[in-house]
């Protein structure tokens with residue numbers, strides 16, 4: 296898997312290095328760099344962390360600590376689509392937790408799991424900053440607002 | 456997708472207008488008049504002006520913006536930085552997202568005015584990772600400013616006024632909204648808050664003098680410059696001038712954003728949102744985002760400005776108003792809140808790490824009908840141990856809402872324990 300990164304590295308390396316001057320110290324570009332790797336291969340594993348560490352002149356464990364601190368970084372392969380249902384208070388008050396349970400049974404998985412065909416990873420998420428249009432879910436980065444169960448199922452079924 | 460608040464005032468007047476997010480459209484509607492005025496003033500005069508306008512930070516703590524700007528060291532050769540806090544992850548808050556998507560140039564103009572005032576050479580706009588649309592809009596707006604000479608060297612041909620802006624994405628961690636957690640994150644590290652002192656004005660991002668302000672705080676600045684202190688002070692209350700974007704969520708007929716003066720009575724804000732759904736009665740209202748203690752129905756006439764809310768044991772916070780109707784089980788509310796704080800604690804301080812875990816465990820036990828009277832005592836004690844003793848205010852933010860629930864809805868907890876089950880079958884599902 297590290298080889299995958301190595302093979303895309305020439306291209307990514309240039310993109311990453313182009314970010315360095317934006318920060319007084321190049322380490323500032325670490326989060327953006329992780330996003331770039333993740334955009335290419337969907338997650339960042341130990342081998343990738345070693346390559347990034349070398350590029351940033353830090354220890355692999357320092358990259359790893361960052362990877363595990365942030366919710367939006369993934370260290371294992373993910374489903375082709377990410378579905379995150381908000382379960383914070385304003386969304387819960389408007390039924391998001393019952394909705395999430397129905398989606399679990401619709402997909403036949405529990406929250407945190409990926410469907411066996413690798414199509415969807417289902418997660419819950421804290422407030423998405425869209426409480427005025429609750430309940431809300433995030434599908435591959437796009438917000439789907441004012442959800443009801445039928446609409447949510449329709450969106451999920453439409454994911455290839 | 457919401458494109459404008461249900462009630463608008465100066466800040467959001469043009470948010471329904473797609474062109475306003477573009478530089479040309481923004482200029483056509485009076486944009487950058489404030490900056491032009493500022494560039495005819497001395498930096499120190501601008502700081503004094505913003506101070507006398509009484510602009511208070513809109514990121515939660517309500518600190519005077521002008522006063523904060525005056526803390527930046529003078530006669531220091533190090534480059535000075537601004538940070539615009541667009542992390543907005545306080546549950547119940549969704550105003551900054553709207554400002555970033557619909558009024559990006561307001562924020563940038565406010566930043567430039569402030570940059571001239573404090574002598575900052577660079578601004579990092581830190582936006583929570585989930586807000587991809589906000590990132591896209593702000594990056595586009597920044598690019599437009601570079602093209603038109605509002606950023607870079609000698610801005611608007613003003614010699615010696617150079618400024619750069621970098622848009623930076625967070626990656627999903629509530630604690631990165633706390634200003635020193637944010638600075639650590641910006642440096643490419645875990646977002647663990649720093650011990651203070653030193654304060655950011657002395658030792659901020661990358662060790663440089665730094666001022667952190669919220670997205671909305673910056674957005675008010677151009678209007679203050681363009682229209683004047685008297686105009687600004689004519690809106691809101693004496694101690695809290697101006698408007699804010701109240702975000703109303705939960706059990707109301709028409710949730711959404713409402714731009715109204717600071718000091719608007721809570722009841723009126725809820726009425727603007729169509730009142731409680733289905734004509735039900737209110738059980739409780741969290742007035743300022745999830746960290747702020749809940750209010751009982753008897754407090755609905757309180758004016759929504761910090762000086763009045765603090766007299767009722769709570770705060771304005773971010774102005775995120777969460778309304779709960781009579782069906783609501785307050786122990787379930789405590790479960791949701793305490794889970795969030797347990798999950799988001801950065802773990803550096805024992806009181807916070809252990810306390811948030813304990814509180815959540817106790818709340819869930821009570822909700823499941825396995826609570827004991829001793830658990831109630833724990834819910835009295837643990838939050839008070841967490842409060843005021845940690846590296847950052849997150850532990851306070853975790854303790855306050857539980858203390859509020861215990862103060863006003865102790866009965867809900869007691870009934871769960873006495874009946875050994877949840878007595879609110881109609882409540883929202885956990």
Ligand SMILES: Cc1cc2nc3c(=O)[nH]c(=O)nc-3n(C[C@H](O)[C@H](O)[C@H](O)COP(=O)(O)O)c2cc1C
Pocket residue numbers: 511512513514515516517518520540541542543544545629630631632633634635667668669670672673847848849852
């Ligand atoms: C746990 C915690 C989370 C915070 N989250 C945010 C946030 O998401 N956005 C924000 O602007 N301020 C947040 N703050 C407040 C910031 O630390 C800081 O006070 C603020 O950005 C300063 O801007 P202002 O003075 O313009 O309000 C948070 C504070 C704490 C303690």
Ligand code: SF4
Pocket residue numbers: 630647648799800801802803804805807808845846847848849850
């Ligand atoms: S109070 Fe909590 S969130 Fe803040 S530094 Fe301590 S452990 Fe981290």
Ligand code: FES
Pocket residue numbers: 381382383384385386387421422423424425426429430431546547548
């Ligand atoms: S609680 Fe779901 S978007 Fe805020």
